[in-house]
Amino acid sequence: xxxxxxxxxxxxxxxxxxxxxxxxxxxxxxxxxxxxxxxxxxxxxxxxxxxxxxxxxxxxxxxxxxxxxxxxxxxxxxxxxxxxxxxxxxxxxxxxxxxxxxxxxxxxxxxxxxxxxxxxxxxxxxxxxxxxxxxxxxxxxxxxxxxxxxxxxxxxxxxxxxxxxxxxxxxxxxxxxxxxxxxxxxxxxxxxxxxxxxxxxxxxx
Amino acid sequence: xxxxxxxxxxxxxxxxxxxxxxxxxxxxxxxxxxxxxxxxxxxxxxxxxxxxxxxxxxxxxxxxxxxxxxxxxxxxxxxxxxxxxxxxxxxxxxxxxxxxxxxxxxxxxxxxxxxxxxxxxxxxxxxxxxxxxxxxxxxxxxxxxxxxxxxxxxxxxxxxxxxxxxxxxxxxxxxxxxxxxxxxxxxxxxxxxxxxxxxxxxxxxxxxxxxxxxxxxxxxxxxxxxxxxxxxxxxxxxxxxxxxxxxxxxxxxxxxxxxxxxxxxxxxxxxxxxxxxxxxxxxxxxxxxxxx
Numbered sequence: 108x109x110x111x112x113x114x115x116x117x118x119x120x121x122x123x124x125x126x127x128x129x130x131x132x133x134x135x136x137x138x139x140x141x142x143x144x145x146x147x148x149x150x151x152x153x154x155x156x157x158x159x160x161x162x163x164x165x166x167x168x169x170x171x172x173x174x175x176x177x178x179x180x181x182x183x184x185x186x187x188x189x190x191x192x193x194x195x196x197x198x199x200x201x202x203x204x205x206x207x208x209x210x211x212x213x214x215x216x217x218x219x220x221x222x223x224x225x226x227x228x229x230x231x232x233x234x235x236x237x238x239x240x241x242x243x244x245x246x247x248x249x250x251x252x253x254x255x256x257x258x259x260x261x262x263x264x265x266x267x268x269x270x271x272x273x274x275x276x277x278x279x280x281x282x283x284x285x286x287x288x289x290x291x292x293x294x295x296x297x298x299x300x301x302x303x304x305x306x307x308x309x310x311x312x
Numbered sequence: 313x314x315x316x317x318x319x320x321x322x323x324x325x326x327x328x329x330x331x332x333x334x335x336x337x338x339x340x341x342x343x344x345x346x347x348x349x350x351x352x353x354x355x356x357x358x359x360x361x362x363x364x365x366x367x368x369x370x371x372x373x374x375x376x377x378x379x380x381x382x383x384x385x386x387x388x389x390x391x392x393x394x395x396x397x398x399x400x401x402x403x404x405x406x407x408x409x410x411x412x413x414x415x416x417x418x419x420x421x422x423x424x425x426x427x428x429x430x431x432x433x434x435x436x437x438x439x440x441x442x443x444x445x446x447x448x449x450x451x452x453x454x455x456x457x458x459x460x461x462x463x464x465x466x467x468x469x470x471x472x473x474x475x476x477x478x479x480x481x482x483x484x485x486x487x488x489x490x491x492x493x494x495x496x497x498x499x500x501x502x503x504x505x506x507x508x509x510x511x512x513x514x515x516x517x518x519x520x521x522x523x524x525x526x527x528x529x530x531x532x533x534x535x536x537x538x539x540x541x542x543x544x545x546x547x548x549x550x551x552x553x554x555x556x557x558x559x560x561x562x563x564x565x566x567x568x569x570x571x572x573x574x575x576x577x578x579x580x581x582x583x584x585x586x587x588x589x590x591x592x593x594x595x596x597x598x599x600x601x602x603x604x
Contacts (some may be wrong), residue, residue, distance in 0.1 A: 119457040119528075126453075166600065199441070200395065231531075254398070256398065295402035
């Protein structure tokens with residue numbers, strides 16, 4: 108903890124400062140080469156889905172911003188073929204789910220959606236971007252979760268058979284093999300699970 | 313989302329801390345005039361408070377009859393804490409539940425990694441999901457702001473002053489020279505003044521930190537109204553960590569003839585601002601959200 112962070116704590120404004128800190132979605136682009144390693148070396152293929160999770164804000168202006176994201180993504184669908192769906196999970200968090208078999212298009216659309224929210228000054232509400240991969244042989248689905256708060260990725264591999272169990276060996280393997288290509292969160296205390304409601308489903312479903 | 317900074321609150325908090333700090337410097341200076349073994353007192357008290365600080369998380373949970381719960385027992389509660397901690401950029405604290413009908417919640421722990429958030433079964437039954445999120449975010453803001461540490465350090469010398477008021481006469485015992493009696497009485501009087509003033513400053517500081525945690529919590533959830541609703545429902549009965557030696561409060565009550573929880577003395581000595589004032593400030597935040 109730096110001196111400034113310490114001072115913020117002492118003055119009681121650390122929570123306020125961190126909760127309002129903006130995200131920098133440019134850090135997202137690390138995934139543009141990492142997905143090739145995922146496929147070629149580790150046998151994980153993109154499921155053709157990526158999702159952006161953000162916390163709701165109780166205001167009309169925020170709803171306008173979300174509507175703007177929706178219309179931009181709908182307009183882009185003609186060009187890239189990326190289909191966007193909007194979900195709200197049980198915790199009241201909103202998800203933009205993108206479907207496209209071209210991984211580069213997925214990444215571009217996620218970045219676009221995140222960037223729009225940042226420009227509308229809701230960057231601090233961005234929680235995570237998820238890229239879903241599944242193993243070509245077994246039915247293990249893994250996610251690379253990009254945490255906007257931390258500016259780093261972490262792996263999340265929910266056990267497909269047991270509710271709320273993580274496949275830590277799969278996560279370890281992902282961490283070890285991709286840490287050269289993307290920034291991986293070093294402190295595992297920040298590897299937050301984003302549990303799907305039912306085992307075998309995606310967190311946004 | 314950009315919120316206006318509450319510079320007034322920050323300034324008042326800084327000023328309160330500065331006054332407290334200045335008071336303690338003067339106090340230490342005055343003490344050295346009367347006690348030659350001052351270093352020993354400070355070291356012993358330091359060890360005592362260090363131990364209290366070190367075990368504060370367990371003590372607080374124990375005193376509330378709370379126990380840490382696993383995700384299997386309270387999956388929803390854990391998932392709520394998960395998401396909010398992620399939003400607040402905080403490692404997930406331990407989650408504890410106290411079996412009590414009183415709607416209450418508090419945060420404890422000296423550092424981010426040893427911290428715990430505790431809620432009572434009563435608060436889970438009283439509040440809806442949004443309101444509970446608001447309350448948990450408020451507690452996470454306390455953890456983020458390191459309130460347990462700040463308040464423990466702030467109360468350190470206040471406790472010494474209290475002990476000197478209470479037991480200061482012992483320091484004069486065992487000394488044969490009669491002339492020593494007068495300075496010890498002066499030291500006890502100084503300690504009494506320091507103790508009363510620091511008590512009031514610490515309570516003021518505590519109230520400011522409640523406002524700061526309300527702001528922080530509202531910014532984590534993005535829903536000031538939900539926290540305001542929660543406060544209205546539990547109406548000021550929400551408490552957090554016992555930050556100080558309980559004896560302070562009991563002694564203070566005995567000291568004033570009027571019980572301190574009434575009138576202006578009560579307001580000065582209260583650790584939490586009134587619910588109405590907290591709701592007023594949350595309404596300001598809510599207006600800020602809508603009026604951009």
